[in-house]
Amino acid sequence: MIKLTNVSKSFAQFQAIKSVSLTINSSEIYGIIGASGAGKSTLLRLMNILDTPDSGEVEVNGQLLTSLSQAELRQARKAIGMIFQQFNLLANKTAYQNVLIPLQLVDFPRHERKARVMECLDFVGLGHAADKYPAQLSGGQKQRIAIARALASSPQVLLCDEPTSSLDASTTAEILSVLDKINKELGVTIVIVSHEMEVIKSICNRVSVMAEGEIYDTLAIEPQGVQHLEKSPQSFVEQLKGEGGG
Numbered sequence: 001m002i003k004l005t006n007v008s009k010s011f012a013q014f015q016a017i018k019s020v021s022l023t024i025n026s027s028e029i030y031g032i033i034g035a036s037g038a039g040k041s042t043l044l045r046l047m048n049i050l051d052t053p054d055s056g057e058v059e060v061n062g063q064l065l066t067s068l069s070q071a072e073l074r075q076a077r078k079a080i081g082m083i084f085q086q087f088n089l090l091a092n093k094t095a096y097q098n099v100l101i102p103l104q105l106v107d108f109p110r111h112e113r114k115a116r117v118m119e120c121l122d123f124v125g126l127g128h129a130a131d132k133y134p135a136q137l138s139g140g141q142k143q144r145i146a147i148a149r150a151l152a153s154s155p156q157v158l159l160c161d162e163p164t165s166s167l168d169a170s171t172t173a174e175i176l177s178v179l180d181k182i183n184k185e186l187g188v189t190i191v192i193v194s195h196e197m198e199v200i201k202s203i204c205n206r207v208s209v210m211a212e213g214e215i216y217d218t219l220a221i222e223p224q225g226v227q228h229l230e231k232s233p234q235s236f237v238e239q240l241k242g243e244g245g246g
């Protein structure tokens with residue numbers, strides 16, 4: 001589904017990615033973990049050519065992205081959704097309008113747009129928030145809107161760059177559940193970059209560990225499942241008492 005062959009990327013004199021090769025299979029949830037600066041985000045951005053590799057090949061869904069013209073690349077990117085740590089929603093657009101944008105860009109049939117937007121918002125459990133602006137939503141809700149937007153054009157791959165790193169533990173669990181559902185129910189291949197071990201262990205079935213621009217190791221793991229945390233005030237009090245040894 002995603003195949004990188006000897007891909008390298010430098011920023012000025014600094015080689016951020018050093019001849020990396022990897023294959024991600026269809027319908028996997030694939031994790032990329034490593035210390036800050038290891039090159040995780042850069043590697044992810046090479047998968048949809050948001051960063052252009054200096055050398056090597058990037059193939060997604062049978063298409064060699066590194067050999068496409070700009071117009072062909074725009075077309076190929078319809079099959080690749082992406083979400084970010086900071087959500088990247090347009091602040092002056094409602095949730096509905098944010099999800100509508102990719103449908104306008106891909107010339108989705110006009111009379112089907114409304115139903116598609118609502119289908120995506122309902123899928124992430126936020127149909128009722130269609131008219132809200134990002135500033136009126138919590139971090140977890142903003143990320144779910146961003147996921148709905150990424151899903152709108154029915155991608156085959158969803159690239160997730162630190163999708164839960166701005167969120168608390170309980171909201172992280174909600175987002176991981178949504179990502180797992182996208183994989184299981186829609187068959188979307190998911191790649192998650194994270195520095196959080198718990199995130200990677202919960203839903204990924206294969207993981208690459210990165211260090212200094214290279215893949216240090218790749219392991220198959222059994223996903224442990226999403227740990228849903230209590231977020232009632234009483235549970236916070238109890239955890240504080242427990243951890244205080246009282």
Ligand SMILES: Nc1ncnc2c1ncn2[C@@H]1O[C@H](COP(=O)(O)OP(=O)(O)OP(=O)(O)O)[C@@H](O)[C@H]1O
Pocket residue numbers: 011012016034035036037038039040041042043195
């Ligand atoms: N656009 C850029 N210009 C210059 N240097 C960059 C750029 N993007 C990344 N880098 C450098 O490349 C290296 C890898 O960055 P990258 O963001 O991929 O690491 P990371 O593993 O995702 O780390 P973090 O978790 O801190 O984001 C870093 O040293 C970073 O400073």
